[in-house]
Amino acid sequence: MAMIEVERLTKKYRERVAIDALTFQIQEGKIVGFLGPNGAGKSTTMKILTGFMPATEGKARVAGFDVFEKPLEAKRQIGYLPETPPLYPELTVRGFLKFVAELKGVPRGQVKSEIDRVAKGTGITSELDRLNSALSKGYRQRVGIAQALIGNPKLLILDEPTEGLDPRQRAEVLQLIKGLAGQHTVVLSTHILAEVKTICEQVLIIHRGKIVADESMANLTGGRENGLEEKFIQLTAT
Amino acid sequence: MRNILAIAKKEMTVYLTTPWAWIVFTFVSFVSSFFFIGLLVQFKQAHEQIRLMQGGWEQVGAEAQFLRNLTDGVVMPLYSTMLVVLLFVVPFLSARLFAEERRQKTFELLMTAPVTSTEIVLGKYLGGLVIIGATVSVTLVYPLVLAMFGSSFSATTSEKTATLEWVTVLLGFGALVLFGATVLAIGSFVSSLTESVIVAGLITFAVCLVWMIVKIVAPNADEPWRSVLDHLAFDVQLRNPMRGVFELKPLVFFSSVIATFLVLTHRSVESRRWV
Structure with a gap:
């Protein structure tokens, strides 16, 4: 079954065309990398979805x-992590996750266990009673992902989940996302190709508002070590 | 409904875990206690002078008759000054409702959660309303103090009577809450238009100030504008409830203003989806 179906999707900001007649499908259970140079229309597509x-x-x-x-x-x-994790600085992590659970309609009796579940999954159990404003960048990103996981949505849309993290945190967050495969369909945007190579099964490359590649990882790289980089540079050259 | 309450609860948590609400509570207690003491002193002096006069209250002109009892001489003038205090503090409270969400980029969470724009607006308004209700309730301490320690005697029989006319006091209290709710609705709308909390607060204050004293701003207006302004001005609408006269007109007027600005806020939030 297709989790996401997009047909001729276009978004114009006044005269400027951000995305131009995008058409693609994403199947259930896949981890999909959404690639493209900065300003290609990745965030716009995610905001529409x-x-x-x-x-x-x-x-x-x-x-x-x-x-x-x-x-x-x-x-x-949908569970959605925007480019900037939407954390209220005045709330504790627990209070924040509780608020999100209520918004998403998690039954009253299950809110507590749901918070414990996502906190364990993202490794923030020890931080639950700290204020959002006191968290480090890495933990902010994790709380952002935890927030997206609440209510166990079928689809996770993560907009640059590893942005601004140090290499160690990056590896941890990627491991975390990889662990979500199977239970969720995951769409993540990034412009760091190495990340995509390690976890994604399908790759969508978007350039100047148009899809320039929509293939499985194996097809795109052709089995070569630097296949993805070469392809990316070739496709986004103009 | 659950979504509305969840958002209202979040707003109250933010107000009460940051200095916002506490600054307002402190400011209101401080200012109102000054006025309360001033009014009490004035009341006491008036009564001491009257006692020395032949004929007592009969000799006093109509303009000073309100000083005869504690309700009209102390509580209601205090509530009238509270209107002005609210004019300052409510914009301060309402300014962050939407502007802060946009600044912190948290609005994206609300807009992508399975809640409607109506629920967002009502939840935020309700959360602010509870804080404003609490702010106004701070001033209930003065009538309570008077009821405990004050005393009042019937003018004709010199028998002890109830210290305060509670119906009048509560009517004034209700008018204060209604006025606060109105400024909050206007403030919500202004806040939904900008990313800057300070700009939102200042504009709300300016709009409400002009609306309050529109009669002073346009003293030489001709008919029919004169009558229009007479009906629109906040202070004219509040005059009777602040004298203890219950009327349906101000109730309908302020409810309409609140409803109008909540609808405008909703439209403004919705339009954010379309830029």
Whole structure:
């Protein structure tokens, strides 16, 4: 079953075309890397899929729900980590996750166990009673991912989840995302190719608002060591 | 409903775990206690003078008759000054409601969560309203103090009577809350338009100040504007409830203003999705 179906999706900011008639599908259970140079339209696509803003033209469906016609149903299927983790600095991590659980309609009796579950999964159990504002960058990112995991959504959309982390934290977060495979469909955007190589099964490359590659990792690299880099540079050259 | 309460609870938590609400509570207690003491001294002096006069209250002009009892002589003037205090503190509270979310980039969380814009607006408004209710409730301590320690005697029979007219006091209290709720609704709308908390606060204050004293701003207005301004001005609408006269008109007026600005806030939040 296709978890994400996008048809001729277009977004214009006044005259500037951010994404231009994107069409692609993402199958359930896959980890998909969403690549492209800065400003290619990755974040815009993700913001449309999560219902943060509407497209100018075209259709997008998440788990069969049109994100424009049935926004609430579509949003219930999605856990989203925006570029900047949306943490309220005044709340504790626990208070914040509780708030998110209530917003996502986690049944009252299960809120506590749900918080414990995602905290364990992202390794933030020891930080639960600290204020969000006191967290290091790495922990902020983890809390952001924990927040996306609440309610066990089918689809995770992570916008540059490793941005601004040190190499060790990067490896940890990637390991964490890899561990989510199977239970969730994961779409993550990044411009760091090495990360994609280690965890993604399918790669979408977007350049100047258009899809320039939509293939499995093996096909794209052709089995060569530097295949992905070569391909990326070749496809985004113009 | 659960979403509304969750958002309201979050707003209250933020107000109460940061200095925002506490600054307001402290400021309101400080200022209102000054006015309370001043009004009490004035009240006491008036009564001492009257006692020395032949004929007592009968000799005093109509403009000073309100000093005869504690309700009209102390509590209601105190509540009238509280209106001005609210004009300062409510914009301070309302300014962060939406502007801060945008600045902290947390609005994306609300907008991508399975909640409607209506629930976001109502939840935030409700959270702010509880804090404003608490702020106004701080001033309930003064009528309570008067009821405990004050005393009042019937003018004709010299029998002891109830110290305060509670119906009047509560009407004034209700008018204060209603006014606070109105400024909060205007403030929510302004806050939804900007990313800057300071700009939101200042604009809300300016709008409400002009709206409050629009009669002073335009003293020479001709008909029909004169009547229009008469009906629109906050201070004109508040005059009767602040004298203990219950009317449906101010209630309808302020409810309409609140509803209008909540709808505008909703439109503004929705329009954010379209830029």
